[in-house]
Amino acid sequence: MVQSMPNRSEIxxxxxxxxxxLFATDEDFTSALTVIEKEVQAFVSxxxxxxxxxxxxxxxxxxxxSIYEKIVPAGTYASLSLSTDQTNTxxxxxxxxxxxxxxxxxSELSFLNSSLVELPDETIQEAIALSPSxxxxxxxxxxxxxYQLHPEVEKTLAAYSASFSAPYKLYDTTKMLDIxxxxxxxxxxxxxxxxxxxxxxxxxxxxxxxxxxAFDSFSAKLKEYQHTTAKTYDMHLQMEKTTADIRGYETIFxxxxxxxxxxxxxxxxxxxxxxxxxxxxxxxxxxxxxxxHGLDKMTFADLKISLDPTYEPKISVEESKKYIDDAxxxxxxxxxxxxxxxxxxxxxxxxxxxxxxxxxxxxxxYGNHPYILISWSSRMNEVFVLAHELGHAGHFYYANKExxxxxxxxxxxxxxxxxxxxxxxxxxxxxxxxxxxxFKRWVISSIVARTYYHNFVTHLLEAAYQRKVYDRVxxxxxxxxxxxxxxxxxxxEEFWGDxxxxxxxxxxxxxxxxxxxxxxxxxxxxxxxxxxTQVSKRILAEGQTAVDEWTNVxxxxxxxxxxxxxxxxGVDITTDEPLRDTIAYIGSLIDExxxxxxxxxxx
Numbered sequence: 001m002v003q004s005m006p007n008r009s010e011i012x013x014x015x016x017x018x019x020x021x022l023f024a025t026d027e028d029f030t031s032a033l034t035v036i037e038k039e040v041q042a043f044v045s046x047x048x049x050x051x052x053x054x055x056x057x058x059x060x061x062x063x064x065x066s067i068y069e070k071i072v073p074a075g076t077y078a079s080l081s082l083s084t085d086q087t088n089t090x091x092x093x094x095x096x097x098x099x100x101x102x103x104x105x106x107s108e109l110s111f112l113n114s115s116l117v118e119l120p121d122e123t124i125q126e127a128i129a130l131s132p133s134x135x136x137x138x139x140x141x142x143x144x145x146x147y148q149l150h151p152e153v154e155k156t157l158a159a160y161s162a163s164f165s166a167p168y169k170l171y172d173t174t175k176m177l178d179i180x181x182x183x184x185x186x187x188x189x190x191x192x193x194x195x196x197x198x199x200x201x202x203x204x205x206x207x208x209x210x211x212x213x214a215f216d217s218f219s220a221k222l223k224e225y226q227h228t229t230a231k232t233y234d235m236h237l238q239m240e241k242t243t244a245d246i247r248g249y250e251t252i253f254x255x256x257x258x259x260x261x262x263x264x265x266x267x268x269x270x271x272x273x274x275x276x277x278x279x280x281x282x283x284x285x286x287x288x289x290x291x292x293h294g295l296d297k298m299t300f301a302d303l304k305i306s307l308d309p310t311y312e313p314k315i316s317v318e319e320s321k322k323y324i325d326d327a328x329x330x331x332x333x334x335x336x337x338x339x340x341x342x343x344x345x346x347x348x349x350x351x352x353x354x355x356x357x358x359x360x361x362x363x364x365x366y367g368n369h370p371y372i373l374i375s376w377s378s379r380m381n382e383v384f385v386l387a388h389e390l391g392h393a394g395h396f397y398y399a400n401k402e403x404x405x406x407x408x409x410x411x412x413x414x415x416x417x418x419x420x421x422x423x424x425x426x427x428x429x430x431x432x433x434x435x436x437x438x439f440k441r442w443v444i445s446s447i448v449a450r451t452y453y454h455n456f457v458t459h460l461l462e463a464a465y466q467r468k469v470y471d472r473v474x475x476x477x478x479x480x481x482x483x484x485x486x487x488x489x490x491x492x493e494e495f496w497g498d499x500x501x502x503x504x505x506x507x508x509x510x511x512x513x514x515x516x517x518x519x520x521x522x523x524x525x526x527x528x529x530x531x532x533t534q535v536s537k538r539i540l541a542e543g544q545t546a547v548d549e550w551t552n553v554x555x556x557x558x559x560x561x562x563x564x565x566x567x568x569x570g571v572d573i574t575t576d577e578p579l580r581d582t583i584a585y586i587g588s589l590i591d592e593x594x595x596x597x598x599x600x601x602x603x
Contacts, residue, residue: 004192008085011351015317016084017371018346022077029094032074033101039067040105051115054126061127061134064112065405069367071105072405074098076365083373086176087355099162107159114151116141136559137406144258147247157243167236168517171229175511176355179225184217186210193217195358195512200377206309208295208302215301219505222512229511230481236517237473252474256519260413261561266573270523270530271467273579274460275495281587282457283499285448288594298499300492300506303453307445307593311438313380317343317350320383324390327429328422330539330547331394338397339390342372347393348386350376362389362419364396366405380442384450387426391419399557406558412521413562416455416528417535418554423451424536437603441596444589452586455525457495462513463523465491469516484510527562527573533582534571546570 023029047060078098081091116124116138124142128135148154181193186209193202193214202214244255253264290298292307306312315323321343325336342348349356352375364370370393374386395418399408409415430443468487469479489507496502515521538546546569553568566573573579 005194005196005352005354008088008351008353008355011353014346015349015351015376016346017080017349017373019077019080019371021345022073022080022365022368026090026094029074029077030097032070033097036067036070036074036105037101039070040108043067044108044111048111048115051112052119052123054123054130057116057119057123057127057138058131058134060112061131061137064109067109068405071102072365073368075102076363076368076371080363080371080373083357083361084349084351085353085355086172086357099165103159103162106161107155110154110158111151113141114148114154117145117148133404133407147249147258149247164239167232167239168514170232171517172357172514174225174228174232176357179221181218181221184213186213193221194354196352196356196375199358200352200375200379203301203304204306204309204379206293206305208293211305212299212301215503215505219508222508223505226481226485226508226511230479230484233484233516234479237469237479240519241473241476252470253520256470259411260520260524261411262413262563266413266527266562267520267523269576269579270526271460271464273576274456274526274583275464275491277580277583278456278460278586279495279497281583281590282453282495283497285590285593286496286499288590288597292597297501299501299503300496301503303500304449306442306449307597308438308442311442313442314378315380315383316378317376320386323383323426323430324387327387327426328390330425332547332551335394335551338394341369342390342393345369348372348374350374352377360385360389362392362396364393364400366400366408370396381446381450384423384426384446387422388419391422394418394422395554398551398554402555403557403559408557410556410558410560410565411562412519412524413527414524414531414565416525417531417566418528419532420451420455420525420529421532421536421550423447424532425539427451428536428540437596437600441593441600444593444596448586448589448593451529452589455529456583456586459515459522459525461491461495462510462515463520463526464495465510466516466520466522470520530579530582531566531569531571531573533585534578535569538570 023032043063047056047063051057051060075098078094082088082095085091121142124138128138149157175195179195181195181198183190183192185191191202191210191214198214198218202211202218205211205214240256241252244252247255249255249258253267257264257267286298286303289295289302289305289307293302293305295302324339328339329336347369349372356375357373358375360372360374362370362372372386372389372393374382374389376382392415396408399410427443427447431440434440434443465488468491469484472479472483485507488510489502492502492506510516513522535546535550539550550569553565556565556568560568563573571578
């Protein structure tokens with residue numbers, strides 16, 4: 001039975017991450033903000049109105065980099081402090097304090113880019129020749145030149161940056177603090193309910209009566225907040241639309257895809273091909289779940305159940321390390337050393353507690369080691385989740401060492417490739433080391449239900465829904481709860497067809513994801529997994545050569561476009577072939593599950 005969540009203060013410190021590696025005390029954090037503010041003032045005094053030669057361009061960028069290398073750990077400290085306990089008023093105040101300062105210094109520093117784009121291209125090229133490490137930053141800035149506004153307008157917009165992020169903060173506050181789920185009851189037994197317990201436990205509960213009751217209770221509570229959440233989201237959308245318009249982008253899609261360095265065709269391909277060609281395979285998988293569990297019907301509330309709930313290995317945090325070390329050993333000694341340090345030096349927050357952010361994420365502040373948030377519930381499938389986040393950690397562990405602050409982060413389109421690569425490596429390792437049909441079925445079903453369902457179904461259907469939303473906003477229209485519910489339901493019904501009943505409450509799943517406040521992010525999960533599926537096949541077939549090429553991709557950071565990074569790894573994403581091959585691979589995994597199930601039943 002799921003227990004009520006403890007408070008953060010009741011958690012064993014060994015289950016928490018060590019933010020003292022960023023700042024030993026809150027006082028040190030506050031002092032750092034003072035130092036940053038003074039350095040910004042000195043920067044403005046020295047460079048405003050004085051950036052007019054290649055030499056001063058380079059000097060300004062070096063000083064600017066130095067300032068941002070101090071801003072990054074401060075922002076990370078404030079953000080991570082809040083993410084583990086959003087009920088903590090001190091953490092709320094730290095986050096607010098940094099947010100206000102960030103907006104202020106962003107406004108004060110906005111003159112830099114405005115000054116740079118006004119310089120002749122020849123001056124910029126000479127500056128690049130003087131300091132090639134700034135080439136990527138300056139070339140991207142030149143590409144943005146036609147979308148740059150008057151310096152005073154840029155300064156004003158930067159000053160409002162904290163206000164522009166307010167919709168997401170409001171969404172998160174509503175989700176994590178205001179929504180309090182009631183216990184639910186089944187056959188006289190009472191069960192506790194929260195975001196974390198629903199997503200970590202009740203969605204995968206093997207008893208259909210409990211699982212469906214949890215879904216109904218969870219959805220009923222979400223429904224009470226749908227109008228506030230929809231209004232919050234609409235505020236965010238309208239700000240994005242206004243920004244796209246005043247900067248001169250043709251559409252909101254062009255604005256949101258610009259920094260991803262991909263065109264609309266790559267974005268549309270992921271959504272169109274997957275919704276059309278993956279759907280038949282996933283409907284077959286849904287029917288297999290229904291058959292194995294003996295369900296009278298397959299509903300949306302049943303899609304997260306395990307194919308074999310009696311075979312769900314439990315695993316401790318300590319045991320997870322051996323699985324991950326063994327699976328990722330192919331990546332080499334330096335990579336495994338990073339993994340070992342993550343466990344030993346408390347880079348990972350494993351605890352389950354009230355007020356903690358849901359899901360899992362990795363934060364990789366430049367100049368510091370990565371941090372990973374996860375709510376560990378001892379299910380074996382969380383090895384895949386942790387491996388995924390360690391994929392992000394390993395990516396930026398390499399990129400941050402090899403590149404400067406402004407070259408380290410790649411396009412959002414590519415960001416999920418290293419993380420999903422680790423999931424594939426874990427799966428390959430587990431399959432190679434067992435001939436037991438039940439274990440093989442568990443591993444393959446984990447790949448299908450966790451890795452591919454999560455990235456190719458959950459997030460991709462978010463993207464299909466999101467595209468409908470942005471199409472509407474691009475026409476100058478607003479959205480409300482009714483419209484968002486209709487969009488979400490239509491996407492789900494189109495994908496699942498008659499294989500799954502889209503029950504009441506399924507349309508509210510748009511309320512659960514923070515990704516909608518991060519631009520065109522959801523579709524990138526499938527884009528990244530397409531690349532990592534192809535590269536993992538190369539690693540299995542070619543060994544060290546493919547590993548070395550992949551490591552070089554990780555080290556390249558953001559110095560190349562997604563197309564170039566994929567090409568470095570031997571994948572051509574300008575064609576349909578990698579995606580179609582990945583969809584076919586998913587289909588083959590589902591067919592293998594059906595075969596293994598028949599074999600197990602016969603025995």
